[in-house]
Amino acid sequence: xxxxxxxxxxxxxxxxxxxxxxxxxxxxxxxxxxxxxxxxxxxxxxxxxxxxxxxxxxxxxxxxxxxxxxxxxxxxxxxxxxxxxxxxxxxxxxxxxxxxxxxxxxxxxxxxxxxxxxxxxxxxxxxxxxxxxxxxxxxxxxxxxxxxxxxxxxxxxxxxxxxxxxxxxxxxxxxxxxxxxxxxxxxxxxxxxxxxxxxxxxxxxxxxxxxxxxxxxxxxxxxxxxxxxxxxxxxxxxxxxxxxxxxxxxxxxxxxxxx
Amino acid sequence: xxxxxxxxxxxxxxxxxxxxxxxxxxxxxxxxxxxxxxxxxxxxxxxxxxxxxxxxxxxxxxxxxxxxxxxxxxxxxxxxxxxxxxxxxxxxxxxxxxxxxxxxxxxxxxxxxxxxxxxxxxxxxxxxxxxxxxxxxxxxxxxxxxxxxxxxxxxxxxxxxxxxxxxxxxxxxxxxxxxxxxxxxxxxxxxxxxxxxxxxxxxxxxxxxxxxxxxxxxxxxxxxxxxxxxxxxxxxxxxxxxxxxxxxxxxxxxxxxxx
Numbered sequence: 001x002x003x004x005x006x007x008x009x010x011x012x013x014x015x016x017x018x019x020x021x022x023x024x025x026x027x028x029x030x031x032x033x034x035x036x037x038x039x040x041x042x043x044x045x046x047x048x049x050x051x052x053x054x055x056x057x058x059x060x061x062x063x064x065x066x067x068x069x070x071x072x073x074x075x076x077x078x079x080x081x082x083x084x085x086x087x088x089x090x091x092x093x094x095x096x097x098x099x100x101x102x103x104x105x106x107x108x109x110x111x112x113x114x115x116x117x118x119x120x121x122x123x124x125x126x127x128x129x130x131x132x133x134x135x136x137x138x139x140x141x142x143x144x145x146x147x148x149x150x151x152x153x154x155x156x157x158x159x160x161x162x163x164x165x166x167x168x169x170x171x172x173x174x175x176x177x178x179x180x181x182x183x184x185x186x187x188x189x190x191x192x193x194x195x196x197x198x199x200x201x202x203x204x205x206x207x208x209x210x211x212x213x214x215x216x217x218x219x220x221x222x223x224x225x226x227x228x229x230x231x232x233x234x235x236x237x238x239x240x241x242x243x244x245x246x247x248x249x250x251x252x253x254x255x256x257x258x259x
Numbered sequence: 260x261x262x263x264x265x266x267x268x269x270x271x272x273x274x275x276x277x278x279x280x281x282x283x284x285x286x287x288x289x290x291x292x293x294x295x296x297x298x299x300x301x302x303x304x305x306x307x308x309x310x311x312x313x314x315x316x317x318x319x320x321x322x323x324x325x326x327x328x329x330x331x332x333x334x335x336x337x338x339x340x341x342x343x344x345x346x347x348x349x350x351x352x353x354x355x356x357x358x359x360x361x362x363x364x365x366x367x368x369x370x371x372x373x374x375x376x377x378x379x380x381x382x383x384x385x386x387x388x389x390x391x392x393x394x395x396x397x398x399x400x401x402x403x404x405x406x407x408x409x410x411x412x413x414x415x416x417x418x419x420x421x422x423x424x425x426x427x428x429x430x431x432x433x434x435x436x437x438x439x440x441x442x443x444x445x446x447x448x449x450x451x452x453x454x455x456x457x458x459x460x461x462x463x464x465x466x467x468x469x470x471x472x473x474x475x476x477x478x479x480x481x482x483x484x485x486x487x488x489x490x491x492x493x494x495x496x497x498x499x500x501x502x503x504x505x506x507x508x509x510x511x512x513x514x515x516x517x518x
Contacts (some may be wrong), residue, residue, distance in 0.1 A: 018302025044384055046349025050306050063322045067324035096356060100382035121380075125303055 002092070002097040002108040004190065005076040006175040006226040008182040008248035012042065012070035013223050017204070021067055024206035025078060034079040034086045035118040036061065039104045040071035041179045047103035050091040072250075073182055075175045077106035081127040082129075089126035093175075094134050096122050098141065099148040101178045105134040107230060109171025109188070121165040124218050135173070137162045153255070159183055160245040167243070175226065184226050186240035192226040193237045194251065202232045222251035261351070261367040263449065264335040265434040265485040267441040267507035271329035272482050273300065276463070277470045280490040283465035284337060287315040293338040293345045295320065298352040299330035300438045305361035331509075332441055334434045336365035341388075346415055348385035352434075353393050355381050357400065358407040360437045364393040367487060368430025368447070392431070396421045402418050412514070418442055421505040426502070434485065439506040440457040443485055445499035451485040452496045453510065461491045481510030 003049055005022045007015050019038065033054035040047050047069075051058040077092035084090040092106040107130035114129045114136070121142050122135035140162050141155075149155045159176070163185040166172050173190050176183040184190060195202075197219040217223075226248070230237035240246065246256040266274050278297070289346035299306050299320070306328075310317040314337055335350035342350040351365040364480045366389035373388045373395070380401050381394035384518050398413075408414045418435070422444040425431050432449050435442040443449060454461075456478040476482075489496035499505070506514040 019262075042347050045309075045311075045350075046384070047309050047347055049308075050304075052304075057325050060322075063319075063326075067318050067322075088306055089303050091304075097381060097384060100384055102384055122356060125305070125356060125359055125361055 002080050003078040003228045004106055004108050004173060004175050005050050005074070005227070005228075005231070006182055006184065007071070007074040007223065008251050009072050009221070009223040010250040010252070011218075011221055012072055013221070014070055015074045015076075016065055016068060017202075018225050018231055019076060021080060021204040021206045022076060023055040023061050023065065026092055031063065031207045035091045036076070036078040037091045037106070038074065038076040039095065039177075040069050041073040042071055043175060043181050044101065046095065046104065046179065048093060048095060048104070052086050052088050052091050054243050062234065064244050072188040073177050073179065075106050075177055075182075076093050080216045084126055084128035089125070090128045090131070092130060094162070096135070096138050098138050098178070101134070101180070103129070103138055103176065103178045105176045107133065109222055111166065111169040111172065114166065114169050115138070127164070133166050134176075137166065137176075148259045151159075156183075156247050160185070163245060164243065173228070180249065181254065184240070184246045184248065186244050187242050189228055190226060190240045191230050191237040192224055192240065192246070193226075193230075193235055194222060194224045194253070195235075196222045196251075201234070205231055205233050224248050224251050262337040262487045263365055263367050263432060263434050263443050263485070264333070264487075264490070265441055265443065266330070266333040266482065267510050268480070269330050269480040269509040270480055271331055272327055272480070273327045274286050274333045274335075275324055275327060276461070277484050277486070277490055278335060280463040280465045281335060281337060281486070282314040282320050282324065288465045294350045295335070295337040296350045296352050296365070297323065297333065297335040298354065298436075299328050300332040300436060301328075301330055303438050305354065305363065305438065307352060307354060307363065309347055311345050311350050318410075325401045332436050332438065334363050334365050334436055334441075341369050343385055343387035346379040346385070349387045349390070351389060354392045355394070355397050357397050357437070360439070361396060362435065362437045364389070364433065364435045365415070366392065367432040370425065370428040370431065373425065373428050392425050393435075396425065396435075415442075415506050415514055416516075419444070422504060423502065432487070438498065439508065440513065441485070443499070443507065445503050446501050448487055448489075449485060449499045450489050451483055451499065451505070452489075452494055453481060453483045453512070454494075455481045455510075460493070462493050464490055465491055483507050483510050483512070
């Protein structure tokens with residue numbers, strides 16, 4: 001199992017705190033030693049860092065931990081390889097451009113027979129089931145909508161429908177973003193929590209780091225964190241249900257569906 | 260004018276030496292203070308680092324200078340903004356997937372009227388002429404070839420033809436790569452040199468760094484560096500001609516055309 005971490009915020013926020021906890025699991029407190037990657041959105045801008053080595057040993061990971069990148073949306077993934085060798089092109093998050101936005105995607109799980117699905121617009125660079133699934137989902141969206149649909153709900157329903165279809169092939173816990181929203185689909189394991197005023201202290205589960213959110217935030221900040229497993233011990237995480245799809249925008253749960 | 264730096268090598272090579280010289284020009288010895296970016300290929304794998312601040316002040320640039328990423332192909336760009344505001348999405352190199360490969364692109368120059376060209380497959384995320392031109396070139400290739408042509412020469416001739424067409428709109432010095440080859444088109448200013456045995460010392464023009472290549476390389480290494488202006492004082496750089504297109508593969512000049 002890979003580990004996922006996502007963030008959605010209404011102000012550019014530094015994810016270092018949550019990231020520190022996650023990194024320990026990449027070869028430290030967890031078995032996810034086959035690389036890691038993190039993608040940050042800054043407005044429409046996108047930057048990603050990938051390293052095909054264990055995150056606890058990664059110089060790039062250490063650098064990012066100490067270097068504050070303030071971002072409104074983040075997707076992070078720590079890999080335990082199932083399918084596909086350990087190399088950069090098999091390291092999540094994957095990204096593709098659709099409708100003039102950079103979409104990014106990270107996945108936890110295995111999918112049986114995904115490569116039988118026909119790809120029309122996007123082709124995988126690596127050999128993972130995950131990137132293949134991402135190419136298929138995005139290609140189907142593109143086929144359905146030549147441009148971004150004006151109704152958000154129509155788009156969200158389509159993404160949900162496509163996620164459900166892929167999830168029939170195995171385990172499909174995903175984080176996906178198009179810079180505007182963070183799309184989260186769970187079929188086995190994902191938890192989330194929203195932090196907003198009044199802020200309290202939080203203690204990381206995996207690393208000996210504690211941050212007093214009162215001194216780090218303003219009263220109007222809203223930040224949601226999504227992770228494979230709760231990252232802190234003293235906050236109330238909500239576990240997602242099987243088949244649940246949630247859209248987070250600007251830190252808030254904007255829409256969800258469990259059908 | 261922006262600064263370009265490219266590398267093509269037959270073995271994974273550390274570009275830090277050439278990169279150090281270039282970085283000084285981003286707000287140090289040069290006026291290119293509006294961000295910088297660098298893309299590395301490791302096999303088919305691609306990773307890029309972007310920072311929308313001056314490279315001399317960039318923490319990410321300092322990190323990469325000290326952190327050895329061994330790569331077979333590199334594209335680097337230091338920006339002096341002409342069109343488009345200073346932000347991540349306007350920072351070169353740009354990338355898109357075509358035929359299951361990550362293509363990347365960096366450009367020096369201004370193009371008048373490029374946005375009148377119709378885009379079919381790829382849309383820009385930012386507002387630069389450069390990204391628009393890249394989207395157009397890649398979209399035209401995709402339209403012409405539904406999959407990667409089996410004849411390299413046919414592909415290269417098409418890329419060259421498309422470059423010539425864009426170059427009619429202004430200054431179009433570019434570096435482009437698809438992981439296999441480095442495509443270089445010059446219509447005003449680009450120089451290159453190939454380093455191979457017997458290796459000598461090289462002294463950087465902009466930074467007080469000198470590397471003895473004899474101790475850094477093996478006899479079979481072939482490394483080509485392409486830059487807007489020669490980066491070293493004691494090596495023989497070849498200046499490209501107006502309208503010249505060169506394909507570098509594995510460090511060697513594989514094909515060129517000046518028509």
